[in-house]
Amino acid sequence: MIIVTRPSPEGEVLTQQLIEAKIPAQHLPLFNISTGNDLFNLPSELTKLKPSDIVIVTSPQVTYIIKNNLPNLLLPTNIQYFAVGNKSAKLFSQLTNSIISYPKQEDSEGLLQLLEEISLKNRSVLILRGDTGRPLLVNTLTHQKAKVKLIECYRRNPILYPPNILADHIEKQVIISTSTEHLLQLEAYCHNKHKQQANLIVTSWRIFAKAKCLNWQKVLLIDGANNQILFKTIITLCHNASI
Template sequence: MSGWRLLLTRPAEECAALAATLAAAGEFGSSLPLLDIEALPPTAEQQRIARELNRYCAVIVVSKPAARLGLALLAQHGPATLTPAWFTVGAASATVLAAEGLTVQFPERGDDSEALLQLPSLRAALAGPTPRVLIMRGEDGRELLAEQLTALGAHVDYLPLYRRRLPDYPPATLLRRIEAERLNGLVVSSGQGFEHLRQLAGDAWPRLAQWPLFVPSPRVAELARAAGAQRVVDCRGASAAALLAALQETPAAAL
């Protein structure tokens, strides 16, 4: 055990899975989901993209909700045979797609956009004269990934499938939870998760900004530091393994 007692903020199902993994490793995690996943209403544009999926040389799926909802859309409106190369940012999303028989590539180290862009298989998929890439995502996010793909000569389209909303909590829920369970670290899995953390913290944010904050990528680390977070730890990935490695490398401190 490293002495960490962490606030976990992923969607409820993912929080529960992460808490169980941490417990098996002797670490404590308290689940307070700050992201509710809400599927977007079906649109004609979604259906059109699904029908024309095979015009893309690569499809990038950025999260497990995008994987699940994208597969459901394709089951209704997609072509019988899927020909693009499939990529995910991390192993968890790849597992959802692979369960449906898709061959998926993802970075073995560093589940973030930067690691994905270094994959030789992705570069090979972009090697054609007019590469088109589809990013399955929520309402927003991964703009840097799209910019970098465009710089490599690809035309990039988005397929928005869901939105993330902050669940309704009574005032002071966040601070009460941290104090009641003697937590000494905060974990967020995305930029939007961090924004929801700040929103829920409200006037208590300057105090909570002193807590160690574990984030999944340099981009989220930069966002957190710009907002005043004083002790940011970049796990270089959103997986449980990446978090556990960061916990072992970062001494816990009493607060």
């Protein structure tokens, strides 16, 4: 059984793709997404940006929450836009005609490598994110003398399930975790037997390292968090094992 923990709509889409491919899958989102404390300040923060300043989009949820709550948002065209991954870039490009750059390695480390190509000193950098996350990105850009401002576009609200919701057929479970926040939330439902027998798929070195610190034994790191990569990975796993 594939356990998809990523939030809607990506989690629902991936789960449906797996079911259509005759692979048992369950969507078990660990968070609901709601508007963040800074979302409605975003229009005024954008007007303060100067040419060559930077906006960074950290997840697809940024675009979803903007489209649902700020449908008429005007984005400046004389600044640079970056996203952590392809899906985040593709979705945000629906809001602007500007180019959204993103790294081949779709995580904070990859984006930092991409940003090494430009000088950040004294540039304003708006980071559009959730209520937590991306500390490496924030700390590194601040160290490089960028004027970093965090915009909490959305909040993650934990969804509570019965403690034993993942207690059956642990040895056949493949759990997908696409963020450190998801991994930590799994602690409420996954215990020693899970960490020894279940397969855990993660999408960055940072999540991989945290999983190892939490004593997960069977951790597979894949190159990117988009559904296409996740789907192909699971298909390969299914061809090599009974899950």
